[in-house]
Amino acid sequence: MRHVQRLLNQLQPDADPQVACAPGTPPPRDTVIIFTGSFNPPTVAHLALLKQGWRYARAQREPAHLYSAFSKRTVDKEGVERPLLLDRVILLQDLLRARLPRTGILLFNRGLYVDQARAVRQTFPRVKRILFLMGFDKIEQIFDPRYYEDRDASLEELFHLAELLVAPRGTAGEEALAELLQRPQNQRFAPYVHSQSFDAAYRDISATLVREKGKGYEHDVTREVRRFMRDTRAYEGPLKRADDSEVDIYNERVQYLKQRLGPVS
Template identity: 85%
Template sequence: MLPSHPWLCIIMYISTTRLQRMQHVQRLLDQLQPDASPQVVCAPGTRQPQDTIIIFTGSFNPPTVAHLALLKQAQRYAKAQLEPTHLYAAFSKRTVDKEGVERPLLLDRVILLQDLLCTRLPQTGILLFNRGLYVEQAQAIRHSFPKVKRILFLMGFDKIEQIFDPRYYEDRDASLEALFNLAELLVVPRGSAGEDALAELLQRPQNQRFARYVQSQPFDPAYRDISATLVRERGASYQHDITREVRRFMRDTRAYDRPVKRADGSEVDIYNERIQYLRQRLGPVS
């Protein structure tokens, strides 16, 4: 069943090839159950992790030029290593502190990031996790990909503050010991939080024993204040913070737009119409 309005038909149109890609990704997402033990799968076209891997987990809602800059910084770090090092962006079906984010669909965000990385960072893969905590993601990697020798998580300063925050744990130190037995952290500044703020965090008595597992990475100050939240909320005012691929996605799907008024005064949520369109072709989507 197609949308009843011709202009919606134009917006909703998705090629057969793209629908097949979306169907493949949705099948993988369906395998990931947030309440199951830690799980990870490779998105289509991503090679299985091995050797040393760097993982940048995010909601990418939407991916900004700052996300790309972080990945490029990780790529430079990888090239400087003395051992093979591979880079991955990653999504979780359960993201800590972002459980309420429902649109655009995770399916749409995965496909968009695939398109973006294919053009901008073609050697970067995508991993899909069922759980949001880094320790759970590290456990999933170790269980599923035994050829991985070393795991590094790439993150901004806001994330490492979260990692050391006791309110996220029943037993913080035991959880951190479990994490650092499996992985290390690469931290880049965000906003005004630079190397001094990271050093101060790591020098706190309760954190000192974990400091050796954390490395600071430089980051161009021009990207520090870029926010996906502002792009979502203010759209056109922040177009310079996203690439043409993301601008096209936002224009074509209206994922962040408010409902549109019809001539009769009723409203239509164009992105919700897209969801219904996908459900008619793919079945349940998430």
């Protein structure tokens, strides 16, 4: 945890694009497939999408390597106060070791894919090809002009540096992706977008619903995640004591980590 927090401290969102490898992650080289998310918490859908990335990697004629990734600045996401980014990195690291042991973890200071691609190219010169793995909601965001001062210039830079590997959920998602890429303003970027089929059974799995403990949420996460949720109470409110006072178990964990590690993210 100390090593991970030290790396997070070095990543400044207002600095030039930066990337670091989590402990135990080999430096990227050759073809890299990167799946960036908040993983709050990681669900079975996240794991299934990473497995799709591995299927694509195995089909490549040159060596390919898969990475999940976090950003200290996440685009269009809720303000995450708990659990800490530190806890989410450690949880995903433990989960991947158990379930997808050849998958590494990258840490970025920026949320935009173009900044992440720039950071990888500048930091790891042995990388030959970058693909960002994502669901359909992300590619809609990428083509949305609201996120850019100059959308086309930014997309030209992005696709000069990287390509996209999109996993739409089911036939409807594939049709929606085709329609998005056929729009006149997007057609010239279509050759850089590759589709990878994804089981529609994962359509309704949501990390938000897991955090809110919706019906059947236990089936949407693995036992490692359920254990983390139970032990840390990161998604729970305060507990009431017999004298009607309250104690926030996760906040006590954060205070303990601050004492041991200093400021934590």
